Every structure is written in structure tokens, then in C-alpha cells.
Amino acid sequence: MNDLTPDRDDRTANLKGIGSARRRVEDARFTQGKGNYVDDIKLPGMLFGDFVRSPYAHARVVSVDTSAAMALDGVVAVLTAKDLEPLGLHWMPTLAGDKQMVLADGKVLFQGQEVAYVVARDRYVAADAVELVEVEYEELPVITDPFEALNSDTVLREDLQPGADGAHGPRRHANHIFLWEEGDKTATEEVIGSADVVVEEMIYYHRTHPCPLETCGCVASMDKVNGKLTVYGTFQAPHVVRTVASLLSGIDEHNIRVVSPDIGGGFGNKVGVYPGYVCSIVASIVTGLPVKWVEDRMENLMATAFARDYWMKGRISATKEGKITALEAHVTADHGAFDACADPTKFPAGFFHICTGSYDIPVAYVGVDGVYTNKAPGGVAYRCSFRVTEAAYFIERMIEILAIELGMDAAELRRINFIRADQFPYHSALGWEYDSGDYQTAWDKALKAVDYDGLRTEQAARVEAFRRGETRRLIGIGLTHFTEIVGAGPVKNCDILGMGMFDSCEIRIHPTGSAIARLGTISQGQGHATTFAQILASEIGIPADKITVEEGDTDTAPYGLGTYGSRSTPVAGAATALAGRKIRAKAQMIAAYLLEVHDDDVEFDIDRFVVKGAPERFKTMADIAYAAYNQAIPGVEPGLEAVSYYDPPNMTYPFGAYICVMEIDVDTGEAEIRQFYALDDCGTRINPMVIEGQVHGGLTEALAIAMGQEIAYDDMGNVKTGTLMDFFIPTTWETPHYTTDHTETPSPHHPIGAKGVGESPNVGGVPAFSNAVHDALRPFGLRQSHMPHDHWRIWKAAHDLGLHG
Amino acid sequence: MIPAAFEYYRPDDLQGALALLHEHGDEARVVAGGHSLIPMMKLRMAEVPHLIDLQAIDALRGITVDGNRITLGAMVTQEEIIAHEGLATLVPILREAALQIADPQVRAMGTVGGNVANGDPGNDMPGLMQCLGATFHVTGPDAAREIEARDFYEAAYMTAREDDEILTAVSFDAPNGGQSYQKQKRKIGDYATAAAAVILTREGEHCTGASIAMTNLSDVPVWAEAAGEALIGTDCGEDAVIAAINAMQEAIDPTEDNRGPVAFKRHTAGIILARAIARAWSRA
Incomplete structure (x- = not known):
């Protein structure tokens, strides 16, 4: 030395x-x-595929006439369900144990559904040929409301045996997919029935969409000389795609190569298998040439996997002092036309039963009803673990409403109900073993960082000024303490299509x-x-x-x-x-x-x-x-x-404390994020800069979801938000400054103690933004106003409270 | 999002463009910045077999200030308006409004002519031009003529311009008084939920002249003459503003869309107008 x-x-x-x-x-x-993205891949002789899509949300397909399209110069093939049927590929299995039409087989069940697949020498000819395919439809009654679906005589899925069990047990109605339950229903009802304080509320987490910058697409290339199929695609799970492709096509798995090149964002949208992949592979096998399919933005928003759409009816009970005694959730989950949720097989509602959150709740029950409607299939985990953002939003809204009922400060209510640091590993009433956590420390650090007491004083002063007619802007303080469950998962209970999630x-x-x-x-x-x-x-x-x-x-x-x-x-x-x-x-x-x-x-x-x-x-x-x-x-x-x-021995449980300070204009419904503080505990921190980037990105997606982003349908099942004019993606202009912070509680079972962070900001961000809106109007009696909190909905909430005179 | 095939023309003078329009009739459209027409073509909602690009016609370009009279060539972009120092002094409302149109990328392409001629009720310039009392200059196969902005709009996408005419310029006098353009929108790039253009002249504590126009609250821009009159002779105080709002409400006819229901739009229109009046009055 x-x-x-x-x-x-x-x-x-x-x-x-x-x-x-x-x-x-x-x-x-x-x-x-x-x-190098999928659409950058150009192979010699490559053909292009494009879809004829249904303009109707529910209709019988009387006939499909492809003759005019086939006559167009440059068109190589037009595939319909009839062409795929001999191969057994007109339907395909979904990740959720259901099956989905690849191309319309007798009827269509959502607007934008794939009806025919045109293959042409370039994408311009393909687009022209799409216009030339003549489809005769006979319109059927449309159901866009899951509650109506469960009471309707209109049967959406005529392919399913009436009364026969589905992949997750009995179906009690033709439009019912499953009832999935966890926890002790009887005990929960008993506690709630005799509790000091009970609040009941319907919390809706609206339908939205991951909308990655790059849409979904693939290039399928069948080499007929050596018998090898290569598929380049926007796949979040390339190995699973290879296995599924082998099982579906009968091609030996060693003869299939799946490549995910650079991917421009996924957020869950690119987990599942779409008809575009199947049709491209078939088209390449039939023609012996490479076939590219890349959807456009409207197709992405309309037809590929959506997220959320959970109607969560909750009851929470507590003692007079605010100690929570029980939680009950009954969810009506709108899955659209096919159950194509991307969840581990045994969990049709994902990990929604993490909905006891950061709190020591002795007894709880969850029941989730999956329902078919005339909407696009999906139900993917949009920048969250499976249904965890729904769970976090549910409990963080219920806590706020309980605080109102108790007349308690919501920060204090959380504090007295946290799982204590000495309780870890903690076994939740709904069956999870939380590996580690120190919620009180994180919470105290967050409240101190924003000067919580000072903010409450300022908020109260603003309310007084508002009542005196001196201002039309109110302050909302949005609190959230979330606990995630990520890192699926232990092979003993987590698999996708039978493949263990190692x-x-x-x-x-x-x-x-x-x-x-x-x-x-x-x-x-x-x-x-x-x-x-x-x-x-x-x-x-x-x-x-x-x-x-x-x-x-x-x-x-x-x-x-x-x-x-x-x-x-x-x-x-x-x-x-x-x-x-x-x-x-x-x-x-x-x-x-x-x-x-x-x-x-x-x-x-x-x-x-x-x-x-x-x-x-x-x-x-x-x-x-x-x-x-x-x-x-x-x-x-x-x-x-x-x-x-x-094979992980357990999930990991990242957590965080987020506080959003927002000003809302009661007259225009505009909201301004004045401050956003995000404390994340993701265990061991591998790269603080990458973590900060993840938190910024996730919070911005949370901002979008909470404040305006939605996939909305009219009564006819038409998608009302199919372009980026109406589907909200924040730009730098709408994105506020974020202050990030952390505590570090390593996972005891992970080799380096890391827990994962990419999705925490979306899980914690949505309730923080939403709670801020609610909190601004809380002094005037608001309990629950559904997201997204765009201008007119905030305005309406204020209007319904009589704040417009 | 791929348009049907079309022929593309790029004439270098107005006569060439007019000749093409005449030749192809209903099958031809002129395109300026393209930010309205091209998306419609990509959605195949507009079928344009013959697309005539006006970019190469120098006579349609340029900002002219002649004393108090301002002329904007049809192909002047929003970006050029924003960057023009003389306009910022003479007609500050023009820059104020242009800065609230779409985003910088779109403003680099979007033109005054395209914005006013397309007849899209969401566009900001038509209402502003009505507020300014501007004149639109159009040229047809035989002659040129002038149409007042306040007479130009008939219904959504329907205007007084004939199909064989091209809008070549807009002109107006630099207004006296205080001005303000207020716009509420959901996000950058969005059309207005409600927007108001207000110009007020003032002597002491009295309003001596008022012009008010509203955007995206009907199928045409709305020049609310009675709303302006409600302010004249007043001190633009609370009662006068309420009277102006009430008069404006008579003139608008909003419809429900993703921005919200009619009641919300009417309420917002009133708030935005009140803010525009207050701002213009403070500048008068």
C-alpha cells in the first residue's frame, strides 16, 4: 500500500x-x-396488417364481405374468424382463465373490437383496404353499467354455458364472471353491527388506460426453411408470450424466438396477448413473409387493456376514540367483454385484499364480483401491482370519511391505527404477511416536513375568508399513507397460466x-x-x-x-x-x-x-x-x-407518506397543486436518481388519473375519450414540482433488502391528489365525490354543496 | 390514422391556387397550417382528393402595420404574431390570445387564416376578430371582396366564404382602450371550456365603449353586442358586470361535451367574462 x-x-x-x-x-x-423500437424493425419483404374494427359496442355480425378489399392492388389477404377457425385460433385464452375472440365470431361485444385483419404490402394500402371490407351488423342492446349487467336479460357472452362455473367458481348470472372472497365475513359483520361508529360509502375508481407513449405492436416472421418463428413485440413478458405462442400454435417452443426490443413504456398495457399478435403470426405463417402490426393511438385507447373500473362499497367501523375495529369491501368490477385481467391465476381480483392498508385492522372481509359489460377487455395493473392502487385508494378514502364521522384529524386517525414497527412481520386480517415497515417514523417525518399544523391553520383561515366573501379559492390538504404489495411472487401461490412467478x-x-x-x-x-x-x-x-x-x-x-x-x-x-x-x-x-x-x-x-x-x-x-x-x-x-x-419467499411491502396541498377555484373547478411531498420507503435504495425519476413519473401519472384521465363511454357504448384531446396526459405545464424524501426499512427476506418503487407513486399519488380535492370541500360537508376531478366535476361538487349561491 | 390517398399541390401564387380550386371543385381544399384539416383527413372524416398547400404563396404572408391599420396575411402563424414587437404594443390582446392557443409546436404551424376560415367553434381567433371588428379579405375566381368577421360565421364549419374563394388576409384597426383575453381550458392544447375577448374604453370612471366576444360557447363565435352595451356608461362595477353576464348568457348556446354539462359551461362563461372585464378595465 x-x-x-x-x-x-x-x-x-x-x-x-x-x-x-x-x-x-x-x-x-x-x-x-x-x-430500437418495434416500429423501427424493418425486414425484407415485410407486409403490414391492419384491423377492421367494430363501430358498435354490441351487435350481431351478419356478414363480412372481403371481396372489394381483396380486389385492391397490394392486398395479400383478409382474415376473418372463419379463416382462423380451422386453426382453432378464432378465440384465444386470456390470462384470467377466460377466452377472448381474436376476430369477431358471430357478434361484437365492444366498440373497437377486431372484426377482420387485412394484410397488405404497405400500411397505406392496408388502411385503404380496411375501408373496403363490408360488414353488416345487427345492433343489440348495449350494457355499459355493471350493476345493470347483473340485472339484465341481455346475455353478452352467448358462448358461455348458462349456469356453468367459470374459471373462478360459480357464476350467478349470465353476465357474472366470478365472486371472489377473502376474510371472515360473519365476524366482520358482527363487529360492524355492534360498533360505536360505522361509515359506509361507495368509492368509485373510474376506468382509465395506461396509454404508453409507444402503442402496442409486433413483427412476426416465420422462416419456412428452418421452421423458426421469430416475433418481435412490445411484450412486458416475452418468455410467457413464447410459451403461450407455442401452446396456441403447436410450434415447438425451441422453434419460437420472442424478442422485446426497446419498449416505450408499458404500465401494464403490454402484459397481455392481443389479437394483433395472433393475426400477425398467422399471417406470417400463411404468407411466409414477415408481417408488422402497430396500432395507432385511438386503437390503443379503445381496444387494448384498460385499467381500474372498480365500484368499491365499503364499511369501516371504529371505537369512539377512533380505533378501527373492522373493514368490509364489496367490489363490483367491470371487466368489459372478456375477462382479460392480467393477474396471478389464483387472484382474480389481484391483491385487492391489501386493502387494510397501513392499519392494524383486526377483522376484515372482501368480496369482489367480476362482471361482463360492452366495454373493452383488460383490467391491467396500470403502474401498480395487481389491483393495489384500487385497494390503496379505497382504504385512504374510507379513512378520510371515518375521520369526518369521528370529528378527528385524519393524520391523527391514521397515526393511532398504524401497524406498529414492533408488530412486523405482521399478519393482516386478509391473509398477508407484511415483511417490514416503520410507518410512524415516516408519517412524523412527512407531517413535519410540510408543517402540517401550519397548513391546517392556514386552511382554516382561508375557509373563514371564503365565508366572508374575500376569496373563492379553498385549500385542500391531501394525506395518504400507503402500503403496497409487490414482487409477485412466491411460486407456491403465484402463477400466470401455470408458470410460477420466479x-x-x-x-x-x-x-x-x-x-x-x-x-x-x-x-x-x-x-x-x-x-x-x-x-x-x-x-x-x-x-x-x-x-x-x-x-x-x-x-x-x-x-x-x-x-x-x-x-x-x-x-x-x-x-x-x-x-x-x-x-x-x-x-x-x-x-x-x-x-x-x-x-x-x-x-x-x-x-x-x-x-x-x-x-x-x-x-x-x-x-x-x-x-x-x-x-x-x-x-x-x-x-x-x-x-x-x-423464487421469493414472500412479497415485499414498500410504503410511503404523501401529502398534497392544493388550491381549488370553486367557480371554475380549476385546481392548482401548490405543494407535493412524497416520502417513499422502498427498502434498500439502489440508485437514488433513478428512484427520484420513478417517483416523478408515477406521481405525474397519478395526477393524470386523479385529475382528469378516463376512458368514458356513452350509453351506446361509444368511447368518448379516444384521442389525446380528451384523454388527459399531463405536459410539463400541468405537472407540479415534487419534493421527494425517503426512509429506509430494508426487506428482511430480500437478498439486498430492496422492495421495488416504480409503482408506489401511482398507488400513493392518486389518493393524495383526490383526498386534497375532498379536503378542500370537507369544511362545507363533502364526503365523497368520484374521480376524475376535472374542472366540471369539482365545480359540480361545489355546486351541490351550495357554494355558488 | 392514415388518410385516403390524395393529390398534393403547392402553387406559388394565389391565381394558381384559385385555378386548382376551380378545376377540382368540391374535391379540393386549401390547407394552411394543417392542424385542423390534416387530423380530419387522417380520421377519414374529411375526404380531400386534391389538397392545395398555400405555404409557397408569398402574397399570403406578412404582417403589415400602416398607421393604425393592421393587416395579417392569412399564412401568418400564431408564433409570428407572438414574436412581433409592434403588435404586442398596438394590439396586446392578439398576443395574449395567441399565447393561449394550443402549444408552441402547433403555434409554429397554425395560421391566422386557417384559424378564422375553418369555422371551428373551438378556435380562438374568430371570437377575437369579432371583438376587434376585423374585416376578412377573400379572393374568388373573378373578384376579391371583404366580409366582416361579425358576419362571417353561419354555423359550425359553415362560413360566408364560398368554396371557390380563398381567405387571403384579415385587417383591423388597432383598438383603443384596455383589452383582455381570458380562457379556461382543461390542459395545454385544449380548446376553450369558455373564453372571452373584451375591449373597453374609459373616460374617468365611465366606460365609453365595449366589445365582447365569447368562444366555444355556441356553434359559432359569439359577439355579444348587448353585453358590451350593458357596460357602456357604467363604472364596470358589480351590477354592470352582472348585467353584461346576463346579456352574454342570452347570446351563447353551449352544448355538453367532455368539458362538462351546459350549466357548468354557462357558469364558467360568466366567471371568465367577469375576469376579462376586470382585467380589461384595469388596463383601460
Whole structure:
């Protein structure tokens, strides 16, 4: 050791490992327009597909005449359900155990449904040919209301046997999909029936849509010479797509290669399998040419998977002092025309039963009714774990309403009901084992940061000024303490189409001390290439800058269930750490050999192995990597590689405290976010800059959802919000400043203690924004006003309270 | 979102454009910035087999200030209006309104001529031009003529311009008095939920002249003459403003859409007008 030897801090910094605000390695190409998205893929002879879609929400398809379209120069084929039927592909299974029409088979069930698939030499001819397909429809009664659906004689799904069980048990009505229950119904009813205080409210979480910047699409390419099918697509779960494609097509799985190239945002929209993929694959098999299909924005909003649409009727009971004694939720879930929710198979309502939230609630019951309507299928987890944002919104609204009933401050009501730090691991009344948490500390830090008491004083003064006629603007303080459940999940109870929800990492260390890691997940903007390299850097002592992270090609990457539900870091991140530890174990043996000491006499030190008690005797990881490939070491195989498949023992439970301060104009309904404070506890923080970016993005999507974004239908089932003129995507102009903060409570069961963060801001953000609106009007008697809180709905809430004179 | 095939023309003078219009009749449309017409074509709601682009016609460009008279060529963009120093002084309401149209990208393409000629009730310039008492200049195959902005609009997308005429310019006198354009919208890029253009002249504490126009509250822009009259001779105080709002309510006819129901739009229109009056009065 001398002055030129880097000290330990420098060596640690050089790794850019866990905790480093390492810049995103992906951004160099994205900011220069050098990304490679599905629509950038151009193959020789490639054809283009386009859909004829139903203008009606419910109609019988009397006839489909493709002759005029086929006569158009450049049209290669027009597929209808009749063409797919001999292949058994006119219907396809959904991830939720239902089946879905690929092309209209006798009837259409939602506006925008795929009726015929045109294949042409370019996308312009395809679009012209779509206009030439003549479809005769016979309109049927339309149902857009799930409550009406359960009382209607109109049968939407005539393909289902009346009275026969569905994938999740008995169906009590032709338009009923399932009733899923959790918790102790009788005990809950007893407690509520004899409680000091009970509030009951219907909380609606409206239908919206993930609307990623890049829409869904694929390029299917069947090589008839070698029998290999390659499918490039916007897939959040490429390996699952390969398995499903094999099962559906009968092509052996080794002859299918699925590639997810760069993906421009997914947010759950790109988890499922869409008719466009099936039709493109069939078209490529039939023509022997590559076929590209990329939907446009209106198709994306109208036909691919929506999110939410939960009518949540709740009852919550408490003692006079405010101690919560029971919670009950009955949800009517509008799933649209087919049950195509992307949930783990055994959980048709996802993890909605995390709805006891951050609170120690002794007894609870949840029942969820899935219902068919004439709306697009979906029900995906839009930047949240499965139905967790619905659950968080439900409990955080119920808490606010309970506070009103009790005449208590809502911050204090939360505080006295939190699960205490000493109660973890905590078993919830609805069956979850919360791994860790320290809610009080986070809450106190948040309230102090915003000067909560000062805000309440200012709010009260504003109310007085309003009553005196001096202002028309009110202040709302939106509180939220959320607990997420992410990282699905343990194979014993989490699977999708039978595939356990493990994930994987495979590492190869190159002789000169750099590395490649491949994972079963796929980044859609999360920055995996940046952050997973950081995990490895800390685990194996090779600088993150010398580690390539690769995902998305099923021919090279190990099998994994993909990226959604904040599962990448909890599951694939754990696999990465454990694969790294296998590398390190072998490296230790090599180092000991090189240093001529026993294995137990060397220890890992940042980027090297040192002889215990003699740190000047060491071998760096670069030395060890070189030796692994160039030196015969007795009893040790050459090479330095490892693979790990990680089956998580439990979910992880990130949490956070968000506070939104909003001013609303009671006359115009306009809302201004004055302050937004977001404290996240995602356990071990891998890259604080990436976390901050995730929080900003998620909060902005939460702002959109709470304040205006919706998929709305008229009574005829027409989509009213099918373009970005009406579907709200905030720009920089509408996006407020966010203040981010954190506490750090590592997950006890995760190898590096990380919990996942990408979806927390959406889960916690929506109730924070919504509670702020409600809180502004609370002094005038508002209990519940459904989202989205756009101008006219805020205006109407104020109007109904008599604030317009 | 792919339009049907069309022929594209880019004449370099007005006569060339008029000749093409004459030749193709109903099958031809002129396009200025394209931010209304092109989306309609992509949705296949407008079928335009012959599209005549006016971008290359220099005679349709340019901002002219001749004493008190201002002429804006039809192809002047919103961005050019915003950047023009003389206009900012002479007609501040023009810049104030242009800054509230869509977003910077759209304003770099969107033109005054396209905005006023299309007849879209959501556009901001028609109401503003009615408030200013502007004159629209159109040229047909045989002759040029002038149409007052206040006489131009007949129904949504229906105007006094004949199909074979091209709107070449708008002109108006720089107004005296205080001005304000107030607009409520859901987000950047949206049309108005309600917008009001107000110009007031003032002597001491009395209003001596008033012009008020409302946007996106009927199938045409609404020049609310009676609302203006309700302010003349008053101090633009609370009672006068209420009278103006009541008169304006008589003139508008909003319909329900995703921005909200009729009652909300009427309420908002009143609030926005009150704010525009207050702002204009403070500047008068």
C-alpha cells in the first residue's frame, strides 16, 4: 500500500454499486433518437396488417364481405374468424382463465373490437383496404353499467354455458364472471353491527388506460426453411408470450424466438396477448413473409387493456376514540367483454385484499364480483401491482370519511391505527404477511416536513375568508399513507397460466474482468441496464460500467415472468444478487488458490479478495477473472459463470407518506397543486436518481388519473375519450414540482433488502391528489365525490354543496 | 390514422391556387397550417382528393402595420404574431390570445387564416376578430371582396366564404382602450371550456365603449353586442358586470361535451367574462 493505492471509499465509488446515483446508460441512445423500437424493425419483404374494427359496442355480425378489399392492388389477404377457425385460433385464452375472440365470431361485444385483419404490402394500402371490407351488423342492446349487467336479460357472452362455473367458481348470472372472497365475513359483520361508529360509502375508481407513449405492436416472421418463428413485440413478458405462442400454435417452443426490443413504456398495457399478435403470426405463417402490426393511438385507447373500473362499497367501523375495529369491501368490477385481467391465476381480483392498508385492522372481509359489460377487455395493473392502487385508494378514502364521522384529524386517525414497527412481520386480517415497515417514523417525518399544523391553520383561515366573501379559492390538504404489495411472487401461490412467478439472472464474467448479465425481465423505461449492473457491481466487485445487462430475447435470456407489478427488483434483482454470490463463491476459491492460502483465509473486500489480516495481499476481481479462464486450478472448473432462479419467499411491502396541498377555484373547478411531498420507503435504495425519476413519473401519472384521465363511454357504448384531446396526459405545464424524501426499512427476506418503487407513486399519488380535492370541500360537508376531478366535476361538487349561491 | 390517398399541390401564387380550386371543385381544399384539416383527413372524416398547400404563396404572408391599420396575411402563424414587437404594443390582446392557443409546436404551424376560415367553434381567433371588428379579405375566381368577421360565421364549419374563394388576409384597426383575453381550458392544447375577448374604453370612471366576444360557447363565435352595451356608461362595477353576464348568457348556446354539462359551461362563461372585464378595465 502506498499513496497511490486507492482508498476504500474511492474503490467503492469506482464500482458505482448500490446507492450510487449512476447516470442511466440507456439515455445515450434514447435522447439521440437511437432507440430500437418495434416500429423501427424493418425486414425484407415485410407486409403490414391492419384491423377492421367494430363501430358498435354490441351487435350481431351478419356478414363480412372481403371481396372489394381483396380486389385492391397490394392486398395479400383478409382474415376473418372463419379463416382462423380451422386453426382453432378464432378465440384465444386470456390470462384470467377466460377466452377472448381474436376476430369477431358471430357478434361484437365492444366498440373497437377486431372484426377482420387485412394484410397488405404497405400500411397505406392496408388502411385503404380496411375501408373496403363490408360488414353488416345487427345492433343489440348495449350494457355499459355493471350493476345493470347483473340485472339484465341481455346475455353478452352467448358462448358461455348458462349456469356453468367459470374459471373462478360459480357464476350467478349470465353476465357474472366470478365472486371472489377473502376474510371472515360473519365476524366482520358482527363487529360492524355492534360498533360505536360505522361509515359506509361507495368509492368509485373510474376506468382509465395506461396509454404508453409507444402503442402496442409486433413483427412476426416465420422462416419456412428452418421452421423458426421469430416475433418481435412490445411484450412486458416475452418468455410467457413464447410459451403461450407455442401452446396456441403447436410450434415447438425451441422453434419460437420472442424478442422485446426497446419498449416505450408499458404500465401494464403490454402484459397481455392481443389479437394483433395472433393475426400477425398467422399471417406470417400463411404468407411466409414477415408481417408488422402497430396500432395507432385511438386503437390503443379503445381496444387494448384498460385499467381500474372498480365500484368499491365499503364499511369501516371504529371505537369512539377512533380505533378501527373492522373493514368490509364489496367490489363490483367491470371487466368489459372478456375477462382479460392480467393477474396471478389464483387472484382474480389481484391483491385487492391489501386493502387494510397501513392499519392494524383486526377483522376484515372482501368480496369482489367480476362482471361482463360492452366495454373493452383488460383490467391491467396500470403502474401498480395487481389491483393495489384500487385497494390503496379505497382504504385512504374510507379513512378520510371515518375521520369526518369521528370529528378527528385524519393524520391523527391514521397515526393511532398504524401497524406498529414492533408488530412486523405482521399478519393482516386478509391473509398477508407484511415483511417490514416503520410507518410512524415516516408519517412524523412527512407531517413535519410540510408543517402540517401550519397548513391546517392556514386552511382554516382561508375557509373563514371564503365565508366572508374575500376569496373563492379553498385549500385542500391531501394525506395518504400507503402500503403496497409487490414482487409477485412466491411460486407456491403465484402463477400466470401455470408458470410460477420466479425470475432469473445469468452472469458471465469475461476473462478481462468485464461481464454480461441476462435477466428474465424487460425494461420499458425503468433503467434495468443501469440498476441491475449496480447490484452486481456491489456483489461481485466489478464496476457497473463494465457490466452489460441484456433482457428480452428468449433465445439468450433465462426464463422469467417479465416486468410489471414492481416485480423486477424484488424478484429478478434478488436473482441477480444471488447469481452474483455464486460468482463470488467461486472467485473466493480461485483467489485462495492464487494467494496460496485456504479458502477460509480470504475475504471479499469491495473489488477484491484479501488475505485476512494482510490486506496488502490480495487479488482483484479482474485478476481472478483472468485466472478463471487461463489457469488450471485443481478442483475448479474453468470459466466464471452463474445462473440463479429466484423464487421469493414472500412479497415485499414498500410504503410511503404523501401529502398534497392544493388550491381549488370553486367557480371554475380549476385546481392548482401548490405543494407535493412524497416520502417513499422502498427498502434498500439502489440508485437514488433513478428512484427520484420513478417517483416523478408515477406521481405525474397519478395526477393524470386523479385529475382528469378516463376512458368514458356513452350509453351506446361509444368511447368518448379516444384521442389525446380528451384523454388527459399531463405536459410539463400541468405537472407540479415534487419534493421527494425517503426512509429506509430494508426487506428482511430480500437478498439486498430492496422492495421495488416504480409503482408506489401511482398507488400513493392518486389518493393524495383526490383526498386534497375532498379536503378542500370537507369544511362545507363533502364526503365523497368520484374521480376524475376535472374542472366540471369539482365545480359540480361545489355546486351541490351550495357554494355558488 | 392514415388518410385516403390524395393529390398534393403547392402553387406559388394565389391565381394558381384559385385555378386548382376551380378545376377540382368540391374535391379540393386549401390547407394552411394543417392542424385542423390534416387530423380530419387522417380520421377519414374529411375526404380531400386534391389538397392545395398555400405555404409557397408569398402574397399570403406578412404582417403589415400602416398607421393604425393592421393587416395579417392569412399564412401568418400564431408564433409570428407572438414574436412581433409592434403588435404586442398596438394590439396586446392578439398576443395574449395567441399565447393561449394550443402549444408552441402547433403555434409554429397554425395560421391566422386557417384559424378564422375553418369555422371551428373551438378556435380562438374568430371570437377575437369579432371583438376587434376585423374585416376578412377573400379572393374568388373573378373578384376579391371583404366580409366582416361579425358576419362571417353561419354555423359550425359553415362560413360566408364560398368554396371557390380563398381567405387571403384579415385587417383591423388597432383598438383603443384596455383589452383582455381570458380562457379556461382543461390542459395545454385544449380548446376553450369558455373564453372571452373584451375591449373597453374609459373616460374617468365611465366606460365609453365595449366589445365582447365569447368562444366555444355556441356553434359559432359569439359577439355579444348587448353585453358590451350593458357596460357602456357604467363604472364596470358589480351590477354592470352582472348585467353584461346576463346579456352574454342570452347570446351563447353551449352544448355538453367532455368539458362538462351546459350549466357548468354557462357558469364558467360568466366567471371568465367577469375576469376579462376586470382585467380589461384595469388596463383601460
